[in-house]
Amino acid sequence: MESAEQTNLCLEERVSGSRQARYESMMGTPHNWTDWQKAHFRYVQEEVRGRSPLSAAFTPGEPSLRSRIEPNQYLYRVERIDRLLRNFGTTSGVSVGVSDLNEWISARSAASTATTAAPAIASSSPVTALDELTELFNHGRDGRPTFVACEAEFPGLDRRRNWAEHMCERCGLAHFYQSKDVILALFRYRVQEVLDQTKHLGAAAARFAAPTVIDQEMSNVYFTAPRGIGRGHAVGLSPASGCSHLAAELIHVRIDYSSHHWVAVDTLNRRSLSSTTVASLRDSHLHCIRRVHGLPTYGKGCI
DSSP: OHHHHHHHHHHOOOSOHHHHHHHHHHHOOOSSHHHHHHHHHHHIIIIITTSOHHHHTOOTTOTTEEOOOOTTOEEEEEEEOHHHHHHHHHHHSOOOOHHHHHHHHHHHHHHHHOOTTOGGGGGSHHHHHHHHHHHHHHHHOOSOOEEEEEGGGSTTGGGOTTHHHHHHHHHTOGGGOOSSOEEEEEEEEEHHHHHHHTGGGOTTSOOEEOOOGGGSOOOSSOOOOOGGGSSEEOOOSSOOGGGTTOOEEEEEOOOOOOGGGEEEEEEEOOOOOOHHHHHHHHHHHHHHHHHHTTOTTTTTTTO
8 A cells, every 4th residue: 555655656747846736835844654654645635625726726837737628528536425314314314225216317317308398307206306406415525626528438327327336447446445335326417517606716727637646535546647648547346458548537517507417326335455455456557557558668767
């Protein structure tokens, strides 16, 4: 774990000098790696989760920023919602399970495509309940950047029975592997919706970026990507031959979800990954980055 975390810091090329100086000033003078981890966690709490780093902390010209994102493409986002459903049950008095929520999502989809001849669908209780659940979710979320994947890399995902496992494998979502039931929700929305919701930030503010090691808590599954490729790459938890599992990863400024963003909900139960397994996955991931992007020496000096 420590070796992976230190490697990520060593590899990072997308943090500007000014932002790195701010980060290092908050690290202080750590006596050991445990001290550094604690200081890093404090940095994330204060500089990332409490506000939008893409508009408040990043400076113009930051190497990780992405200024040109096709506005009509769709993005996927996975969220854990166990606590949300418990809170909703407490506040509404309605106990909601996975099957119930999927029915609400179907009702919302039907309401969105209904003709004016059937106005009653749009005001049905499942749709109203999903609106209320979404509002509660938005109210409880913090200001951290949102990690997303591009829909184009996941054709037919909404028709997969095992979409949750597939997304976790492709997007390196090992924090959802906890050997117990974890309820996951899949969200889908257009880039344009991110732009529309953040007009108040001004035209010069950054909305999208490639993730960096200081945009999140320490993780041995996260792997720093080379500066020149314009995106991140999540560590694949089930590597495929030919490195076809290598999914692009972006972050964007926080936005509120709408009830029509819900795609599906499912329960995942996967055993936590061992450190030995993660080490092997990281080795495979590095090989793929070098191969796919023609960077045979990437990582030398850090690994």
